[in-house]
Amino acid sequence: MEIERKFLIRKDDLPQDLASYPCHRIEQGYLCTSPVVRIRRQDDDYFLTYKSRGLMSREEYNLPLTAEAYEHLKPKADGILITKDRYVIPEKDGLFIELDVFHGEYEGVLLAEVEFPTEEAANAYTAPDWFGEDVTYSTRYHNSTMSQSWQSDYCSLHSQ
C-alpha cells in the first residue's frame, strides 16, 4: 500500500541548497491509467509499476524490467512521456520529500510528494512553509493524468 500526500511548489520557494540533495533522472510512460500500468526508467534501473485506483492510498507493485524490455514497451505508452528530476530531501520524523522538477512538455512544474507509513501519519502531517497547495485529492496532478495530453495551464499556473 502506498500512502502519500502531494503538494504544488512555487519556483521562488524552492530550497536554496537543492543541488546538494541526491537526484534521480526519471522518464516514465503509461500503458494504462485505470488501473495505472506504468513503465519507468530511473537512472539505469527500469520498472513496470501497477497501481490500483485511489487518491491518497493505493496498492503498488514495482516489478523489474530489463533495458530491452523497457525500450520494447516504450512505444506502447499512451500520450507523452514524462521526464523529471527527482530530488530526495530528508524530512522530519524519518520521512522523505520527493521533489519532482519536470522537464519537456511540463517544464516549470514542481511537485513534492511525501510517503507515509499509515493514513494517520499522512493526515497528521504538517507541511513545511515552502510547500504550496495540497493537491493530494486532485487526479489532475497524477503523472498518469499529465501523460495523457499536454495542458498549457499547468505551466502558466506554477512557474510564477
Next chain:
Amino acid sequence: MEIERKFLIRKDDLPQDLASYPCHRIEQGYLCTSPVVRIRRQDDDYFLTYKSRGLMSREEYNLPLTAEAYEHLKPKADGILITKDRYVIPEKDGLFIELDVFHGEYEGVLLAEVEFPTEEAANAYTAPDWFGEDVTYSTRYHNSTMSQSWQSDYCSLHSQ
C-alpha cells in the same frame, strides 16, 4: 513463485470424460516476453500478469484489470492473441491438471500443466499415462513464445 511442469497431450489420449470438468475460456496476449507482461481474459475476469524469467520456477504476479483496461491494452499486444479452453482436472496429492485446448492459430495443440508447492514435489511427480512428452524445459511451449508468430509445425506435430 510459480513452479510447474508442462506436457504435450495427443488428441487420442484425452480423457473420455473431459466435458465433465470445469472449463474456462481464456484469451491472452503479450506486451513483452522477457520478462513476461501478459494480459488475460478468463471468462469475465481480467488480469495483468508479470512473470520473471525462468523455466520450471518463475515469480508471478496477477493483478486485476477492468474490462475497459483489458480492451485498451489488447491492441498493444505483440504477435497473435492466444485463445484456449482450460479444463481443470483433479490430480493425485491435491494437485490439479490444467489442460489447455488451443483454438485459433493453434487449433489442435493440447498442453497440460501441473503446478506444485515446491521444486521437490515438481521433480518427484509421476505423470499419468495419458500425458505425452515433458516439455517443461522447452521455451517453445511457453504461450509467450507461441504468441510471437504462428508456427505451422506445432499443429502438424500434435494433432496426430
